[in-house]
Amino acid sequence: MTDRYAQYERFAFDRPSPGVLRVTMKSPLKLGAMDPRMHLEVSEIWRDLDVDDSVNVIVFTGDGKTFSAGGDLNHERKVCDDYALRMQTMKEARNLVTNMLDCSKPIITAARGWAVGAGLATLLLADVSIVANDAKLSDGHLKIGVAAGDHAAIIWPLLCGMAKAKYYLLTADTITGEEADRMNLVSMAVPDEEVEARALEIAARLAKGAPAAQRWTKMMLNHWVKQALPIFDASLALEFIGFAGPEGTEGIDAFLQKRSANFNPKTPF
Template identity: 25%
Template sequence: MSYENILSKTHDGITTITINRPNKLNALNKATINELNQAFKVADKDKKTKVIIITGSGEKAFVAGADISEFADFDVAEGGKLAAKGQELLFDYVENLSTPVIAAVNGFALGGGLELAMACHFRIASDNAKMGLPETSLGVIPGYGGTQRLPQLVGKGRAMEMVMTAGMIDADTAKAYGLVNHVTTQEELMPLCEKIAGKIMRNSPVAIKGAIKAINANYKDGVDGFKVEIKQFGKCFGTDDFTEGTTAFLEKRKAEFPGR
């Protein structure tokens, strides 16, 4: 499938999706959000894809925010619809994807860019990365899940400060806050993401899918995460991956998971 605003390639079980609008610092517009939805959908259905890595083109930005020119003249109803549709198509969609998604944050991740990174299952940053939610400086609040996911990751107080000040934090601060898992050089960013993806791919994709569901359940209102874990744990016992994993362990050999 060809795209105008993104690039997607699959190699050795990893699909790398690159937001390719360098002249706009990879800012998210409607067209890009729609293309990302399609690319994630294709990758998630592709049996060859075991891990997805998302990054931005160039060396300056992962995603420097949303394309403000698209919504500067919106009214109340249009603003609400913009947030709801974006969360449905991309941010909530990525968070609940059954295929692991790693955000390779290679520069500025601001506004919608940080919200996209936070929707991924975890984040790795280059040492030049800058992250923040500057929306209050524009007279609006984060609308793609930022007010919900940021406190989950860094705590309420830090999230309040970041949103209220509209300031940026650097990669080392983001790591100290728990917002990113690792910080490395820009040159080593993708190799490190691919190395971690390789470790993920050695494990059962069926079990990983269940683990994503169980972990996410803890952050959903009205959902008992323990019950979801029990259900997903039990379902594992009916899979070929469980049979292979336990047999390989008892036979002291490396498991070859069939993914079912």
């Protein structure tokens, strides 16, 4: 790889076919959860990929049998109490979304196992999302007492409709890859052992196509999502207000302590 990618500590890079760069997340945490370094890198990598003339198509995947179970809750508990850390994390969360939308190259995600939180955001914001039939997807914000910020408010209604979006974002229920395919949340679900091969097959096909036409088509379609950026900014702000409040701290504490959360039903909102 070129020096362009030497700064990244949480990714492995390889070129499975001409014009295709595969980026593999290498998390030090269980289930591919994102430590602070990985969260930063996932928010920034898209800029470097966008300006790399040797790359026509990106395949973004997890290591082994998992994609990413989202942010490290031990770190997010610190976010609740530290204003500077909270603002930095919010900035990274915004950059993850906007940088993926602004990356001109087609992005294909290949997901096995868990995709939660920021991991799910990365999966669903791709141009083509390939998941295992038995993958487990969840937007878990409501489980830890914060609003469904990140990507959810802008992309879920477009992908699967408002009724399904409201249900799964409010309940934070887990769905399989097969269920996500049926409700149009992802591009396709395939048997677990076929995920990587299918993603690489599609990437190789796109890499042989007309790059300008592909990038213009992606740009046009992404305007549907970008129209909702004011909604995204509001959702992100409300999420991080929640981290600083009693519901966020109680939700994360309960999860870390492996107990049921005790939320106050008489919220001042």
